[in-house]
Amino acid sequence: MKLQVNDLCKNFKENIAVNHVSFTLEKGVYGLLGANGAGKTTLMRMLSTLVIPTNGTIQYDGKDIRDMNEKYRKIIGYLPQEFGYYPEFSAEDYLLYIAALKGLKTLIAKKRVNELLEIVSLTKVRRKKIKTFSGGMKRRLGIVQAVLNDPEVLILDEPTAGLDPKERIRFRTLVSRIAEERIVLLSTHIVSDLESIAKEILIMKEGEIIEQGDIKKLLCEVNGKVWSSIADLKEADQLRSTYLLSNEKNCGDKIELRIISETKPSISAVQVQPALEDLFIYYFGEVNEIADFQI
Amino acid sequence: MKLQIFKYEMKKIFCKKSSIISLIILGACLATMLFVSISQVSYVNVDGNEIQGIKAVQLLKNEKMKWNGYLTVETIRKVLKENQAINSDIKYAGMKESDIKLSNMEYSRKQGFQDISNLIDLSYEQNNFYEYGYIDKLSNDAVDKFYPNRVNQLKTLLSGKESDQFTKNEKEYITDSAKTLTIPFKYSYADGWNMALEKSTMVASALAIVICILMAPVFSVEYQTGSDSILLSTEHGRKKGIVYKLIAGLLSTSIVYWITSAIIYGFIFMIFGFQGDDCPIQASFAGWESFYHITNSQALFMILLLGYLGCLFISSLGMFLSAKIKTSFATVILLILIIMVPATIGKQLFAGSLWNKILNLFPHQMLLGENLIDAYTLYDILGKIINPYQLLPFLYGIFAIILLPFAYKTFQKHQIA
Numbered sequence: 001m002k003l004q005v006n007d008l009c010k011n012f013k014e015n016i017a018v019n020h021v022s023f024t025l026e027k028g029v030y031g032l033l034g035a036n037g038a039g040k041t042t043l044m045r046m047l048s049t050l051v052i053p054t055n056g057t058i059q060y061d062g063k064d065i066r067d068m069n070e071k072y073r074k075i076i077g078y079l080p081q082e083f084g085y086y087p088e089f090s091a092e093d094y095l096l097y098i099a100a101l102k103g104l105k106t107l108i109a110k111k112r113v114n115e116l117l118e119i120v121s122l123t124k125v126r127r128k129k130i131k132t133f134s135g136g137m138k139r140r141l142g143i144v145q146a147v148l149n150d151p152e153v154l155i156l157d158e159p160t161a162g163l164d165p166k167e168r169i170r171f172r173t174l175v176s177r178i179a180e181e182r183i184v185l186l187s188t189h190i191v192s193d194l195e196s197i198a199k200e201i202l203i204m205k206e207g208e209i210i211e212q213g214d215i216k217k218l219l220c221e222v223n224g225k226v227w228s229s230i231a232d233l234k235e236a237d238q239l240r241s242t243y244l245l246s247n248e249k250n251c252g253d254k255i256e257l258r259i260i261s262e263t264k265p266s267i268s269a270v271q272v273q274p275a276l277e278d279l280f281i282y283y284f285g286e287v288n289e290i291a292d293f294q295i
Numbered sequence: 296m297k298l299q300i301f302k303y304e305m306k307k308i309f310c311k312k313s314s315i316i317s318l319i320i321l322g323a324c325l326a327t328m329l330f331v332s333i334s335q336v337s338y339v340n341v342d343g344n345e346i347q348g349i350k351a352v353q354l355l356k357n358e359k360m361k362w363n364g365y366l367t368v369e370t371i372r373k374v375l376k377e378n379q380a381i382n383s384d385i386k387y388a389g390m391k392e393s394d395i396k397l398s399n400m401e402y403s404r405k406q407g408f409q410d411i412s413n414l415i416d417l418s419y420e421q422n423n424f425y426e427y428g429y430i431d432k433l434s435n436d437a438v439d440k441f442y443p444n445r446v447n448q449l450k451t452l453l454s455g456k457e458s459d460q461f462t463k464n465e466k467e468y469i470t471d472s473a474k475t476l477t478i479p480f481k482y483s484y485a486d487g488w489n490m491a492l493e494k495s496t497m498v499a500s501a502l503a504i505v506i507c508i509l510m511a512p513v514f515s516v517e518y519q520t521g522s523d524s525i526l527l528s529t530e531h532g533r534k535k536g537i538v539y540k541l542i543a544g545l546l547s548t549s550i551v552y553w554i555t556s557a558i559i560y561g562f563i564f565m566i567f568g569f570q571g572d573d574c575p576i577q578a579s580f581a582g583w584e585s586f587y588h589i590t591n592s593q594a595l596f597m598i599l600l601l602g603y604l605g606c607l608f609i610s611s612l613g614m615f616l617s618a619k620i621k622t623s624f625a626t627v628i629l630l631i632l633i634i635m636v637p638a639t640i641g642k643q644l645f646a647g648s649l650w651n652k653i654l655n656l657f658p659h660q661m662l663l664g665e666n667l668i669d670a671y672t673l674y675d676i677l678g679k680i681i682n683p684y685q686l687l688p689f690l691y692g693i694f695a696i697i698l699l700p701f702a703y704k705t706f707q708k709h710q711i712a
Contacts, residue, residue, distance in 0.1 A: 012712070048528040050711040074530040080711075084521025088310040093303065100299035101529035101536050109299070145525060 001061065002026055003047070003153055003183050008056035010042050017042040019207035020056070028199035029179045032187035033276075035284040039207040040187040041081055044157045047185065048078040060153070074103060077151030081158045083142035087131035091122055091141055094130060095148060102149040109148070116144040119174060135162035143171065147178060154178070156186040160193050172197050191276040201276075203283055210283065215276060222274040222282050227259045229269035239265055246281040260285070300536060304543035307516065308509055313623070317508040318551070321501055325559055328497060332490060333566060339406060343399035352486070352566055358407035359484035360570070366480045366578060371415065371438045374408045378430055381405055411482060413580045418444040445583070446473045460651065465673045468680040472586035480578040485571020487564045488591035489579050492598070495664030498559055499602035503634055503662050506548050506606050510613030511626035513544050514706050518621040524711045533707050540706075541614060541699055548610035552603055560595070576668065585669050587682070597684050598664050604688050604695075605661025609634065611695040611702070612658075618705040634659050661687050 003025040010018040018039045034040045045051040047058060049065060049072065058065045065072040085094055092113060099109035117123045120140040130138065139162045146154060156175075160168045168190070175184060176197050188194060194201060194215075201218055203211040211218055226246070231239055236248070236255040243265050247258035258272070259265045260282050308314060338351035338358075346354060364370060381387075381404045390397050405412065416429040418441050453466045461469070517523040526532040572592035576582030582594070589597065609630065616626045637657035655672050660683055663670070667683055674681045 045524070045711055048524070050524050050527055052710060070530050070534065073528060073532070076528065078525065078528040080521065080524040082521045082524075084517075084523065084525060086307060086516070086520060086522065088312070089303075089306070093306065096299060097303035098525065098529065100297075100303070101526060101531050103530045106299055149530070 001152060001183060002059075004059040004062075005047075006057045006059065008043070008046060008058065009054045010039075010046060010051060011054045016207050018046070018053075021204075021207070021209050022056075023202060023209055023212055025183045025185060027179075027181065027183060029175060029184040029186065029194075029197045031194035031198035031201040032185060032204060033191065033194070033201055033280060034187070034204035038204045040204055041157055043204070044078075044155050044185070044187060045080075047153075048076060048155050049073060050078075074149070075152040077146035077149060077154045079142045079146040079156045079159050081161070083138055085130045085138065085141070088129060090127045090129055091117065091133070092126040094141070095145060098145045099148050104149060112148055112150075113144075116147065120144055120170070136164055136167050139163050140167065140171075143174070152182050154182055154184045154186075156184065158188055159186055160188055160190055168193060191280050195276050203279075205283060218279055219274045219276070222260065222278050224271060225260055225262055225282070226272050226274040226278045227261055227265055227269040228272045229257045229259055229266045230254050231257060231266065231268070235266065244281055244285045246278045246285065297535065297539070300531065300539045301543060304539050305547060308513065308543060308547045311512055311516070313512070314509050317505045321505045321555065324501060325498065325555070328494065329559070329562060332494070336486075339399045339403040341400065341403050343396040343403065345399065349566060355406065356484055356486065356568060356570075359410060359486070362408050362411060363483045363570075364481075366411065366414070366441075366482045368438055368441065368479075370411070370479075370482070371441050372435065374411045374415065375430065375433060375435060375438060377408060378405065378412065382431060410484075410580070414578070414583060415441065417580065417583045418442075418448075420448070442478045445577075446470070449473045449584075461671070461673070462675040464675050464678055464680050465671075468673060469586050469671055472588065476577060476588060477575070481574045482578045483571040483574050484568075485574050485579060485591055487567030487569055488571050488574075488595065489581065490567055491560050491563050491595055492576075492579075492591065492665040492668070493581065494559070494563070495595070495598045495602070496662070496666050497664075498556065499598070499605065499662040499664050502552055502555055502602070503606055503609055504631065505551060506609050507613055507627050507630040507634070509547060509551065510544055510610050511617055511623040511630065513540055513614045514618035514702065515621050515623045515626060517706075518709075519623065523709060527709065527711070537703050537706050541703060544610055544614045545607060548606050549603070552606050556599060556602075581665060581669060586671065587668055589668075594665070594668050598668065601661045601667070601684060601687060602664065604691055605658055608658055608661070608691040608695040611698040615698040615702040615705070618702045618709075634662070638662075655683070656687075656690070658691060661691065 005021055005023050008018055008021045009016070021043060032040050032043070042051060046053050060068060060072055060075075089097070095113045095117070096106075096109055099113060100106075104112065114123075117126050120143065122137060122140060122144070125133070125137065130141065133141065139159070143156070143159055146156065160171055163171060172193060175186070178184070179197070186194075198215065200212060200214050202209050203218070211221070229239065230251065232254055236257060239245070239257055239259060244260040245257055246260055249256050258278070259269065260278055333352065334348050336347065336351045336355065338346045338354040340346060340354075362374075381401060384401075387397060387401045390401070412430050415433065416427060417425060419429050419433060419437065420426060449470060453461060453469060458466070512519075517526055526536060529536065573590050575590055576585050576587065576594045579591070587594070612633070613626060613630050616629055617623070620626050620629065637654050638659035640654060652674070655674070660667060660672070672683050674683075674686050
């Protein structure tokens with residue numbers, strides 16, 4: 001089970017969305033991390049056969065997915081960033097329809113739908129129209145449709161967007177459970193979703209994969225560069241405008257700042273263990289970003 | 296599995312709010328049309344009192360059926376004599392216009408042969424000008440001209456100001472058709488068929504609009520809801536899924552067309568009866584001038600089949616546009632424009648021109664119902680004369696078949712940008 005991406009490119013007129021990307025995925029969960037517009041969605045769409053690459057190939061077990069055609073689509077599950085559904089359909093109807101499109105026989109489909117609805121706690125609302133669902137419920141339904149065919153390759157584009165913390169925990173458990181025997185590629189902005197489940201993380205910036213590896217390896221990049229500093233308001237302002245900030249919180253009349261810096265940012269700063277969020281800021285953050293956001 | 300895909304494609308078509316609303320409006324409009332038509336049927340009893348509605352239909356039917364038979368010269372003469380006898384009845388002598396009761400009593404004696412009386416008025420009209428009640432002026436000596444008049448009127452028409460609308464071959468075809476028509480006409484009470492034929496244009500047009508609304512979202516709903524990315528990434532989403540969409544579109548068109556037609560025409564025949572099915576269409580007021588040698592039942596059959604093919608074409612075109620344009624609203628507007636614009640362009644504007652001939656080829660022709668049977672629409676193709684019932688099914692059948700693979704390919708090749 002190997003998904004190989006070779007020198008993949010996608011141009012939309014003048015705009016290069018994906019630029020000579022190559023990587024190989026084997027069994028396990030892979031996180032695709034990148035800022036908005038990094039090209040994650042286009043890459044995932046190409047992996048789902050929804051967009052034809054301008055250049056390069058995608059191979060599954062050595063075969064080009066374009067030659068495999070429906071044989072490849074049979075073994076993939078895809079959850080798009082914007083989950084499209086038919087408002088007049090009930091959750092059950094929708095899933096049975098998608099199951100039929102995925103080639104599941106009616107009896108097997110019904111059994112599978114029942115199981116999955118139970119896992120995502122949608123059994124009680126199975127006959128309700130999807131248009132009455134909350135954002136989180138729709139997202140859970142989207143996840144169910146993606147795994148209906150028990151896919152070998154599961155592509156999830158921002159699967160946890162709109163889920164509350166409890167639902168995100170449940171989602172992580174579900175993905176961990178189903179990831180054992182398949183390739184799961186998921187993109188997210190919420191880095192904590194990846195920390196506990198991702199085997200490897202691919203960092204994408206401006207259409208290119210700039211880093212790839214397990215969390216430990218990637219965190220080495222920021223090792224010794226993450227600092228915690230407790231500062232008063234005036235000093236905090238100064239630090240914000242000078243350094244990359246990955247977090248800050250109020251501690252009475254002081255502010256605790258988490259700073260990414262090659263050098264010690266202040267006398268009181270102490271080195272701390274880096275986390276994935278720090279890595280994200282290291283690659284995608286900008287100085288004064290948090291201060292600007294607060295304004 | 297295949298059935299499941301098909302079942303849900305049908306559900307997508309019929310469960311949409313726009314579909315439900317359009318079907319309800321269609322039902323309400325057609326029900327109102329029937330109600331108004333039936334309530335306007337009037338029978339006058341011997342006392343001059345007017346009865347309307349379903350009861351009037353039955354009473355009028357009994358009166359008219361007394362005149363069933365062949366419209367021979369003898370029958371015409373008999374009608375003329377009966378009319379004269381009523382007119383000269385002393386009871387109505389010196390009747391004033393304001394004496395409605397007396398006028399009604401006189402009419403009550405004439406209503407049984409009113410259909411034949413109307414045909415006489417048509418046959419003896421002067422300079423293409425129909426004069427209601429001309430029968431009252433007609434002398435007994437003129438009855439022999441009842442059938443020759445029909446041929447002569449046509450000749451006058453074809454050599455008059457409208458002559459440039461037809462080619463020489465077309466004129467010959469129409470004249471020959473009039474000359475070779477089997478006479479005498481068989482006459483029977485045929486209000487059911489007349490009503491069905493009369494309403495056929497409205498029924499077909501209303502159905503066509505509803506089908507536009509039903510078909511417009513077939514593919515565009517996938518783009519508009521964002522479901523396209525999931526559908527096209529599934530095993531059967533790019534092949535069977537699209538094929539079943541197209542089948543569901545055509546089948547739902549067929550279901551809506553035939554069920555609506557069955558209800559409407561079934562209701563008409565239930566109220567008015569089936570009598571008159573084997574009478575030529577020329578034995579009715581509306582069909583008098585037609586060049587088709589067909590009976591009432593054949594006329595309705597032809598209208599229904601052509602209307603059905605028209606709706607299937609609209610369905611194919613609708614699905615193609617839906618895949619191409621990607622929004623339901625724009626698809627509906629474009630479809631309605633394609634159907635309605637040629638239908639509303641005054642034909643007289645282009646009389647005698649090539650445009651007139653081209654307009655006769657547009658899809659709205661298939662929805663004209665009885666109006667097409669009564670019109671002198673012909674196509675002179677390399678000297679061979681073809682009528683719309685021979686050309687349009689062939690032409691639009693091919694178009695409909697060609698459009699389906701185009702719709703298929705358009706959606707199949709769609710990329711999520």
